[in-house]
Amino acid sequence: RLQLSLTINFQDFEVMPYSFCISKGLECKMIEGIKRCSCCVRWGRSCDGSSVPVNALSRIITELGCLDRKELDAEKVLLELQSKLGEATARLVRLRKQKRSLHDRGAKMVSQSLRSLDELEEEERWKEDARRAAESEAVVEAQSWGALDVVDWDNVLGGVAASDFCPEASGSRFGAERSS
The missing domain is CATH 1.20.5 (Single alpha-helices involved in coiled-coils or other helix-helix interfaces)
Incomplete structure (x- = not known):
């Protein structure tokens, strides 16, 4: 047993220590063909090592x-x-x-x-300008009737405050409360 243990230590490769060697804090060394580490061979114990080299x-x-x-x-x-x-x-x-x-x-x-896309764009611009002018006229007419609270000014004015156009509207959302 001692001779085999010395041979294992001489031709060994270090493997991950298992149960007995871990409990004793020993290095676990094996060689190919032998299923026990050098310590287990020396003490005549069975070995649960798997000969996986470190x-x-x-x-x-x-x-x-x-x-x-x-x-x-x-x-x-x-x-x-x-x-x-x-x-x-x-x-x-x-x-x-x-x-x-x-x-x-x-x-x-x-x-x-129309003969070109430029003419079409000009036609579309003209229609958009006409639509905005009609919308502005409707706004002015509604204001002249005192109808500040029936118009969605954010939608009509594109986010511009109604007070920019009608001083009575400043200080309130619709301005109708101040005029009463």
Whole structure:
């Protein structure tokens, strides 16, 4: 037993210590072909060691670290690709929207017998100006009747305070309370 124990210590590789060796604080050393560590051989004990070399475990830990780094790199690449995909998708949506708009405006241009998109834009500007003028007239008329509380001024004025147009409205949301 002593000779085998000395042989194991001479040709050994360190393995993870198991039950007996851990309890005694001993190094657990084995060689291939022998299923017991040197300490267990010396004392004639059975050994529950699995002959997994410590350096194999350190290689596993090193490899896990390497895989973690590769995983982080792959995640970084994936995030960059997702960002590029999002940008490309937004660009595609924008181009499709422009295409639909151009198609619709072209159809309007033809139906209104206009010669260019510039004429169509001028026509649309004229209609928008006319709509705003009519809206302004309606607002002035409503104000002249004292109807500040029946008009949604935020909607009509686009967020401009009613007090900017009608001094009686300052200090209250609708101004009707002050005039009473």
